Amino acid sequence: MLPGRPGESGAVVDSDDVTAPDGSVYNQLDVTFVRMMIVHHGQAVQMATLAQGRAGNPQVLAVAERIRGAQLPEITLMKGWLEFRKLPVDDPRGGHDHTTMAGMQTPEAIRALAALSGAEFDRRFVAMMSAHHEGALKMATDVLKVGKNQQIDELATSIVAEQSIEIARMREIVSG
Numbered sequence: 593m594l595p596g597r598p599g600e601s602g603a604v605v606d607s608d609d610v611t612a613p614d615g616s617v618y619n620q621l622d623v624t625f626v627r628m629m630i631v632h633h634g635q636a637v638q639m640a641t642l643a644q645g646r647a648g649n650p651q652v653l654a655v656a657e658r659i660r661g662a663q664l665p666e667i668t669l670m671k672g673w674l675e676f677r678k679l680p681v682d683d684p685r686g687g688h689d690h691t692t693m694a695g696m697q698t699p700e701a702i703r704a705l706a707a708l709s710g711a712e713f714d715r716r717f718v719a720m721m722s723a724h725h726e727g728a729l730k731m732a733t734d735v736l737k738v739g740k741n742q743q744i745d746e747l748a749t750s751i752v753a754e755q756s757i758e759i760a761r762m763r764e765i766v767s768g
Contacts, residue, residue: 612677618741625735625744626670627683628693629751632731633663633670635696636724639705643717648710651765652717655758659721662754666747673743695727718762725755 610618636659643656674681697705697720705716732748732755739745 614676616741616743618677618744619739621735622739622741622744623674623677623679624683625731625739625748626673627681629728629731630667630670630681632693632696632724632728633667635702636721636728637663637667638702639697639717639721639724642702642706643713646706646709646713647717649714649765652714652762655721655762655765656717659758666751669747693727694730695724697724715766718766722759722762725759728755 610620612618640656640659640663643653647653647656671681701720705713705720708716728751732751735748736745736752739748
């Protein structure tokens with residue numbers, strides 16, 4: 593559904609045939625990716641915030657801070673991308689179970705992580721965040737195959753590069 597002009601109703605358009613006010617093209621798959629990635633990044637930021645005061649290894653804390661530093665601005669960018677297109681951040685159709693997204697952790701797993709500290713926290717954080725990042729890699733790779741928007745393509749490419757490196761760094765920390 594494409595919002596109409598003031599006073600006009602919205603119109604249903606082919607998901608591959610939407611042009612933003614700036615002339616850029618996007619499709620429903622770009623929109624879905626952005627909405628899902630906002631939630632996905634939100635959980636990564638939540639987990640990264642837990643590292644403060646719990647991480648035993650300063651390198652784990654440094655990775656957590658890097659995650660926060662990268663993903664908070666990306667959340668802002670993605671919300672702005674939707675707002676520019678006059679699209680709601682939340683899917684108006686509702687019904688999406690975010691816990692089924694690739695890499696998402698359960699509320700129970702987040703609570704269990706919050707209860708840990710030191711080396712136990714570090715090991716569990718790395719395992720959970722690595723799985724979380726792998727989910728983001730899958731989502732980003734998927735949108736790169738089917739999305740239409742150049743800005744989302746650039747964001748997804750950046751997510752793949754950054755999060756692949758972070759997975760390798762985290763695994764080095766706990767294995768080394």
